[in-house]
Amino acid sequence: MRKKELVIGIDIGGTNTKVGIVDRNAKIYLHFDFPTRSEKPAEDLFKRIFDKIEQEKSELPENGVLMGVGVGAPNGNYFSGKIENPPNLKWTSVDVVGLIQKYFDLPGVLTNDANAAALGEMQFGAAQGMKNFIEITLGTGLGSGIVVNGQLVYGHDGFAGEMGHVIVIKGGRLCGCGRRGCLETYASASGLRRTVFEILAEENQPSSLREIPYEDLTSKMVYDAAVQGDAVALEAFDFTGRVLGEALADAVAYFSPEAIILFGGLAAAGDFIFVPTKNYMEKNLLPIFRNKVKILSSGLPESDAAILGSAALIWNELDQGKV
Amino acid sequence: MRKKELVIGIDIGGTNTKVGIVDRNAKIYLHFDFPTRSEKPAEDLFKRIFDKIEQEKSELPENGVLMGVGVGAPNGNYFSGKIENPPNLKWTSVDVVGLIQKYFDLPGVLTNDANAAALGEMQFGAAQGMKNFIEITLGTGLGSGIVVNGQLVYGHDGFAGEMGHVIVIKGGRLCGCGRRGCLETYASASGLRRTVFEILAEENQPSSLREIPYEDLTSKMVYDAAVQGDAVALEAFDFTGRVLGEALADAVAYFSPEAIILFGGLAAAGDFIFVPTKNYMEKNLLPIFRNKVKILSSGLPESDAAILGSAALIWNELDQGKV
Structure with a gap:
């Protein structure tokens, strides 16, 4: 059976964090919402996401293969892979790409939420072909x-x-x-x-x-x-x-x-x-x-836009061979 | 004898047009100034440039090979290869890349003078490596x-x-x-x-x-x-x-x-x-x-910057295989 490539898209917000498992055609297979709880270390959030995905894995297509993780977050820096002094979050510095590697053992990439939305728009929305x-x-x-x-x-x-x-x-x-x-x-x-x-x-x-x-x-x-x-x-x-x-x-x-x-x-x-x-x-x-x-x-459905943006971010990196 | 690659850099200004034949190291072998005379068709200017270069060709290195022509000009458009309604010039529309092909039979590329300066700076000046x-x-x-x-x-x-x-x-x-x-x-x-x-x-x-x-x-x-x-x-x-x-x-x-x-x-x-x-x-x-x-x-000598910018423009295209 030909493998079905999937990625994890994560959008970290001040109150809630949205997570989806997405294919190249913007189809979302699994969709979870977590309270962000930034009063606890960021590691706690990543552990909860990891556990939930492990638990629900059987819901994914049988031939599904997870290829990488894209994260959009306030003040997320693409080059450092870190969130630094985010507004509306209590963390000071979070090594997001490091946490992805630790929990998922997959290539990870981070940017801020607005950049992720732009990539989502280019891959799945109103900016296709632009x-x-x-x-x-x-x-x-x-x-x-x-x-x-x-x-x-x-x-x-x-x-x-x-x-x-x-x-x-x-x-x-x-x-x-x-x-x-x-x-x-x-x-x-x-x-x-x-x-x-x-x-x-x-x-x-x-x-x-x-x-x-x-x-x-x-x-x-x-x-x-x-x-x-x-x-x-x-x-x-x-x-x-x-x-x-x-x-x-x-x-x-x-x-x-x-x-x-x-x-x-x-x-x-x-x-x-x-x-x-x-x-x-x-x-x-x-x-x-x-x-x-x-x-x-925007051509993105508002409720899923953040997840699709984060997914587009990692697809983009995978396609360019950058991760 | 190994061939020495050279390009022609042309900077068209309201009053004067500067032309230089330049290698990859910003060495200018030949350097001419022409009155632009935009009251005549642009073809007249290109013919004068072509004739002058033909005439002085013997001054170039024996193994010199002309690879292309870069032009910087007010309102020069990279995509169309045309100058459109330039300020300070009497022409309305000039097909610069077409004229380059006609007179020099070489790949040509056009942009505005400020963009050419930026490329010159990146290749030869203060922005090297940026x-x-x-x-x-x-x-x-x-x-x-x-x-x-x-x-x-x-x-x-x-x-x-x-x-x-x-x-x-x-x-x-x-x-x-x-x-x-x-x-x-x-x-x-x-x-x-x-x-x-x-x-x-x-x-x-x-x-x-x-x-x-x-x-x-x-x-x-x-x-x-x-x-x-x-x-x-x-x-x-x-x-x-x-x-x-x-x-x-x-x-x-x-x-x-x-x-x-x-x-x-x-x-x-x-x-x-x-x-x-x-x-x-x-x-x-x-x-x-x-x-x-x-x-x-700027790290470019003011007198030669425009020529070096136009030369960088065509080097850049040649190196990227775009022309």
Whole structure:
């Protein structure tokens, strides 16, 4: 019987860690969720994942062969194979590739979650066949994975692609990184919330959003208000799209991508975010780039995207003979 | 006798076109300058270059073999092999690779002048051995050539690397591209002149620069004034370095380069431009990038850099078997 090549895709998040066993066609055979529990050593998490896979192995195709493990994690560094000082996790430094070797005895590779999403998009989603594109994850923050000549941009030290920390408004909003005016303080779920509160403070329109405390306001609520025609919600989406569109115009000057792909919670707002983003980008583009760059929604199912991205990461390495 | 491989490097400028015959070690065997004369068809220029090389061929090493032709030109497109609507040239569209084949019967390759400079730097200059760096040409405008994973970033259509047209001050100075606030309206020889005039208008310090009409003011004059301690000249360099340094901090977030290399007329101002640029960049960097990214002067001799860049372009293609 011809062997069936499979990989393990792991996405480590602040609260939950998702694990899947995936083939080359994005078919997920096994799918587990674990609480990350970063108050314990990372070794505990890897041991739980390993034990669970061992236990469920009989569910895999009979001819299945595990080829490698791909991991996406906040601050995951491709070159060192380590997670260093991750935001939202209590670990300081985790040798992920070392732990993969110890527990699975398989080739392992690590990158950050946004880069993994870009590789997933290229292998299984909206960027299939593209050599130059930018994947933007609009979650609590803004992550980006940038592909040039068919390869991820890791830069000299593995930390490239930090588009969320490009400064778009000098002296603007305070960012988690300690600086002011970073793109992610505007174009993200938390940025949208800040924008709503700014508009509520500056303008006088009645709005259902005036009833909701800051800590409770989600981008879904802003979306629901926009659907009802709430003026504050609509203005907040327009402003978010403007800041993002202007930043994308600059990104196009650097990369001249075929497409920019928006992914994550805020992208689910559909036209409310895509239309102003596209319009303000076009308005600000250097003439030679106008009407050339597509803005697309992700072709990955949101629930499995992180696992598929991590799986794409290891497939990519295996195919290039790098691991 | 073992053959000696040589290439022709051509740099087409608004006024003059430089041509050199170059070996793999940056040795230039023949060196010519031609008036570009873009009021005539581009074919006229290529015919003059071809005739001159034919005429002087006996000066080349006896075992010399011409392998190809590399051309750097404003708006030169790597993918199409054409110059399209170049600034400062009267041509609308020139099929450069076609003209090379017609006159020289050799493989030809074209890119813009800033990209050629980056390749020259990688092959012969300060970026030898680097895989990730940004070359910035501070001339009348600001050109950039960006190298990622050892390859030039051309993007989807060959027009990537337009860092001069990243918008750094919204609603700022009018740019030749028709938009406002582009980096090159601040960080370039002409940007420095505009800055001097802005400071002369806003401040009251005595300055030798108050004697000079706008059209006559060169960056060399601003440099000479700075050497004499002229307060306006010093402030103008500091402001230029601030705008450039802030833009570089954003570029580092995208690319995480090993080094940023400054080249061209304004870079000749040495510490007056390098010191503020470095300081403002460091001050604005995301913490993970601090004290990691070198800012270097070009390792290419200014007079031959354009020819060496064009030569590197064709060596690069020949070595990769692309032509």
